[in-house]
Amino acid sequence: MVVAPIKSALRLTAMNDVAARLGLKLGMALADARAMHPRLDAVDADPLADRHFIESIADWCDRYTPLVGLQPPDGLILDISGCAHLFGGEAALVCDLVRRMQSHGFTVRAAVADTVGCAWGVARYGTQAAPLAPPPPERGRSPTPALSRDRRGVDRERPSPGAQERADLSLSGRGGVCGTSIASPLCEGSGDHQFIVPSGGAGAALAPLPVAALRLASDVVTLLGQVGLKRIADLLAVPRASLAARFGTELILRLDQALGVDEESITARRPPPCYVVEQRFADPIALERDVLGTIQRLGDRLKATLEQHGEGARLVEAVLFRADGKVVRLSAATSRAIRDAALVRRLFAERLAAIGEAHDPGFGFDLIRLAVIVAEPLDPVQTGFDESDHGQALSELIDRLGARLGFRCVLRIKPHDTHIPEFAAIEVEARRQWTDDRGRMTDDPLSSVVCPPSSALRPIKLFARPEPIEAVAEVPDGPPVRFRWRHVLHEVVVAEGPERLAMEWWRDETGTQLSRDYFRIESREGARFWVYREGLYERETAKPRWFLHGLFA
């Protein structure tokens, strides 16, 4: 049993079947419940953990379809249009899903229907026996008195005959979750249900259900109950205009969505990939070598498809489904479109090496999927016999370095239009971006490089933070005669300067930035430095400070 503070009291927000049979009700205060049954076991609700938990289940559901939407707090909706035949039909898909979820210890309510609304309602409120063979029950855990109960529903939808077929699985886990582990046990009482609403049968399936199955706010449900409209069939019998006038347009909208009159889209958690290939294993694999070998084989299959469409991959994702439900996602970006499976394999080898221990294979992976998230046209290129393409070798190197270290670490330098030395050169990612904000392809980051704004000599090394030095100058405005840097005294033999750089007033909001007088100096040893005096003597400050900013060759 799960409790949470609602309306200044700890109230029950979820309970298991044992508790339900004792006559407890949701929303009841914990004190009242304890008065009835003193030995109740209760845990605090943890909405954040519930959220993570449902998201991990959603990740797991990616094995059925790339379009998985969340229905918080306890449901998932899956668009299975075009996917069902891969599993031998809708019934087989639902059977497989329910069986796998049960093996993890969940109670699942699944419904397949034409619309999201219908699937949602039938999964949660449907009572008729499922018209398909019940899955083999896998129970063997001992019943425990107080725990969470999870339910789940699968629904499918088909908006209109003839249109593109879509289907949704919605799964709902009602109630909080004890801890976040998938192994949270439950048993006792069969909450498991599977429904398949035949195409076009949404109205008939919904009619006997209570109005709450329409995803309405609780006060609307109460109002409807007060005027005697308890079932959806009752609602259908009433003229729409009067319903809208009395209960608002939301009721009409929900009704239309459930019946398929109105469109409703699923908000997918991830953008659907362009191309997907996958490999299932009867026996999970765990060795890195096997995983990479599988990725290469999948890459070969992708290559054929990409060649047919004249495209190459710019962003590839490998999804590893662990046998115990955890999902590991790895993505590898490239600087130019690629098709070669060996290259893909190398990129993922670097990714695996970079994350190191984080990809614990556990009991092994039972499904590996390779998907192209971003594709780009790639025309066949004629290559020579002898000369290898240096540009291609370089971009492959950038991809490998980026896969291992992250693209933020692989940089090119670009001049920037300012005369403040530390901002005059900025670092940009060396990888070519694939799209800009408006979704267009951007150019090479170096194509827009302008000439440096100043032709004055600059040091080859610059300190990110100028280092303070103690300097002695003959005259207050003059170059230093000697200075101490990192505890070593240097004597200046030649000095060039000053080069006066005032701070840019249009960026200096406080007006406290001081001008700098830069000197190029050479010490008696021959080493050359770039030093500056911060603040103009007597005009800006009485006591200027000296800094060392860079090293010359």
Add this chain to the structure above:
Amino acid sequence: MQASVAENMSALKRKIAAIEGRRPFEEACALRLGIKVVDATLGGGLARGALHELEPRGSIHCGAASGFALACAALAARHGDDVLWIETPFAVAETGKPYGLGLEAFGFSLARVLIVRVARSIDVLWVMEEALRCRGIAAVITQLTEIPDLTATRRLALAVRDGGGLGLLVRHRVSPHASAALTRWQIAAARSRSDAFGGLGRAAFDLTLTKNRHGPLGRWTILWDHHDRAFLDPALSFAVARAPCDRSDRALRRAG
């Protein structure tokens, strides 16, 4: 007779190179520095497809060591290949970041510089190996914080032999450790000859070749002309450079 001996010698050298599994050491493979006496000592120039170690004679000369590495890389990158600079947090704190405008002023094209920022020292060696093996990279410059052992440098040497670029290991101090590098240079900044206006002249390097597998050692002072991207012999430039009057480097070496 003389000619046939030379032919025999080069044939033998090629044979030995084939047995040892390396390319024959030919002049075409070497990067000419443009100073006759230095190139002759090196057997044609700085060998491509090999590792070279650059050590500053003291911490004050770190800038000069980086400068010499950059100058060599600029020469190597003339044909349009890229130069990869590996940047470690230690090197950045010690000697600063490579500065774009300064590189441009030093005779480098910014479009040809690739910077890789690496935090872990194990990754430094990995990046260096990958980059050295890549054909599109003309030179790799690494500022090393830890001295890699013989095995690590041997690995790098094998990688650079495949790639044919220039591997430049810039250390931050003189080290007596053995390594698989082909040459080792001790570098100090030399006093420049002031220009006509009393300002700083061209960058000058005091080079000491302390290890050379294919020839004798030596010590030279050379200048870098950032405008023409070429090394100059101070003796042949418009005036003879003054010999360093005080040998502060010796005092430094004694001190530590």
